[in-house]
Amino acid sequence: MVKSIDTIYGTVVRKTNKYMGTVKLPGRLSIDKARKLEHIRIKTYDRHFAEELRAIPKQFPDLDRLHPFYRALLEAYAPIDKIKEEIGRIRAIMKILASIRDEALFQITKAKTLADLKRVRRMYLGRTWDVLEKNKKTFDFLRKLHRVVRRFPRVDFNAKTVVLAGFPNAGKSTLLKALTGSEPEIAPYPFTTQDIRIGHFEHRWQKVQVIDTPGILDRDPSEMNPVELKAVAALKHLADVIVFIFDPFQDPAMQRDLLTKVEHLIRAPVIRVVNKADLLDDPVSAKQEFGADMVVSAQHGTGVDELRSKIIEELGWSHGRRD
Ligand SMILES: Nc1nc2c(ncn2[C@@H]2O[C@H](COP(=O)(O)OP(=O)(O)O)[C@@H](O)[C@H]2O)c(=O)[nH]1
Ligand SMILES: [Mg+2]
Known part of the structure; x- marks a missing residue:
């Protein structure tokens, strides 16, 4: 299954919250400790986003090695180049999310107050959502395609x-x-x-x-x-x-x-x-x-x-x- 952007985002936030509930750092709460916690949180969001996105291209067959029958069937849906481009787009999105993460991690080092940290998190989540939303068409395209691909008739190509x-x-x-x-x-x-x-x-x-x-x-x-x-x-x-x-x-x-x-x-x-x-x-x-x-x-x-x-x-x- 290829998930919708809402599901991806929701999953990432839920898993991260769950994980952060298990993270305990020693010592009293200080801005230093809050920074460390926020650092872990952002990296955890990022890890889960990467996991979700990496899973998408893996659900499609290798388009260059596909039997011509399946290739021709896919062509009925969209040109193979367009399909490749959309799958490639997922990798590009991963790169953008990584750069948003890096920016957030950098901002954390400069945060002086808890309010600053809160702003960094909001900035991170807002920007990652914007990237997903801007690429909604890609996700929808791949979702629809995948629903069809997984039900392709199982033909014996050796017969x-x-x-x-x-x-x-x-x-x-x-x-x-x-x-x-x-x-x-x-x-x-x-x-x-x-x-x-x-x-x-x-x-x-x-x-x-x-x-x-x-x-x-x-x-x-x-x-x-x-x-x-x-x-x-x-x-x-x-x-x-x-x-x-x-x-x-x-x-x-x-x-x-x-x-x-x-x-x-x-x-x-x-x-x-x-x-x-x-x-x-x-x-x-x-x-x-x-x-x-x-x-x-x-x-x-x-x-x-x-x-x-x-x-x-x-x-x-x-x-x-x-x-
Ligand atoms: N009498 C007779 N009826 C046949 C024969 N082959 C098919 N039918 C009948 O013709 C109808 C249509 O057959 P079907 O196999 O469903 O045709 P299809 O639409 O081409 O798949 C059915 O009622 C079959 O029972 C045959 O060799 N002799
Ligand atoms: Mg028939």
Whole structure:
């Protein structure tokens, strides 16, 4: 979690007060002793501020070593350079706070009365708060980003990946289940209102990951806002093969149009599949009508083994992104 500036400030003050309650110095109260106590107090505030701020950049992945899929997803939120800049800003704030601390420590050495010391503390707290407040946008930006990053879908980058696409109701969810034989893992798809579903099957030593993105690769990308579009485009860094599912009971031209757009967005080899074979009198002519590679019934499992083989074949010739 990245804390808000109010929480950071509150935490620092609370922890410092608590700590100062345990500090006992020998001797009677004198201005000298009060100075020493105030010195410890300012250093304690500073230590806690540094602790709070240092924790922030550590909560983000190393942006230079991030997988392109995650990088592209982050880009949907803000340019990577902007994210780096905002994280860097936290380090700059730490430096400013250190200089305010040094100034306060210096003022303490010159304080002649308890009232002087009180003023130093007020100056220190006021100025540190001002610095946080002036940078509120940075903290808010990183808070929001972090909330999304920590829920990024957990993708296996060592596995080959099949991305399913096709109209709503074409049978993507049913096919995902048929191909992988298990309930998919569901995670929110960042920067969209949709989920991503991930299942997998194994072929010999190789794990194949199958991804369904309902509400994403089933509609015209031109209807998406720029953020959604970037989030969708991130999938191109993942897809080794696209399986495009045609519904024989929906408009062929519109489905082919979607396929063209998906191909354009993702640029991976495509396997074209007509689904719902069990409901077709003439599967062969449906296959021809859609220009498909094969006909399956996701519901009944017909042709699913063949589809798996076709996927493996396609991956075997794969364009070597991860070979
Ligand atoms: N008869 C038949 N129905 C299917 C087949 N595949 C999917 N369906 C049905 O079509 C509807 C939509 O399927 P679903 O997998 O949710 O489609 P999605 O929107 O692309 O994920 C559901 O009612 C499924 O039961 C199939 O091969 N045969
Ligand atoms: Mg679905």
